[in-house]
Amino acid sequence: MATVYQIHPETPQTRIVEQIKEDLKGGAVMLYPTDTVYAIGCDISSKSAIQRVRRIKQMSNDKPLTFLCPSLSDVATYAFVTDTAYRIMKRLIPGPYTFILPTTKLVPQIVMNPKRKTTGIRVPDHPVSLALLNALGNPIISTSAHVLDQDESAPISVEKNGHFSQAELFDHLEKLVDIIVDNGEEPRYVGSTILDLTRETPEIARQGIGWETAAAWLG
16 A cells, blocks of 8 residues: 655645655655656666656656756757757757657666667646655656556547546556545646657657747747
């Protein structure tokens, strides 16, 4: 049974954040809120925890996992960022955007696409996610706990049908994860917009929250 941490949605309590940090460093898998949907995640440095995340989501090892960073400078530590990519990300982050980028050697093999050597990286605009990232000092894996469709090229429906309420989501996953971070808010049902920055001409690979803004910026 998962440990449930009740946390303030805007000013996360330092004591609780520190407790979660220690759990994550010990290899825990958590369910936690982001600025898009609730996510399943763990410390990117814990191989065993990442393997558990893949099993929970029934994801094959050749499918890359998205992870969160607290700032643009952190993104540049884990990915190769061109001048064009930098300008786009600087305009859009923090926010509900996932950027597909070529990885550096600091990204574990189990996280990236083994053929393309790419992965998805986000900088969330969310107090709880950012508090956990800053306390942990490592990126946090972030894979949707809601969206069952694994086709990242398909638009995400904004309809609630087929998705879980917060209570249903917690009930569904409480035996699969170690930690549930509850900020008292109902989960959202729309995922991030994915931008592929590995191409010569950047493009939107999936429409999610804020895709119109991204499309306008890309011209």
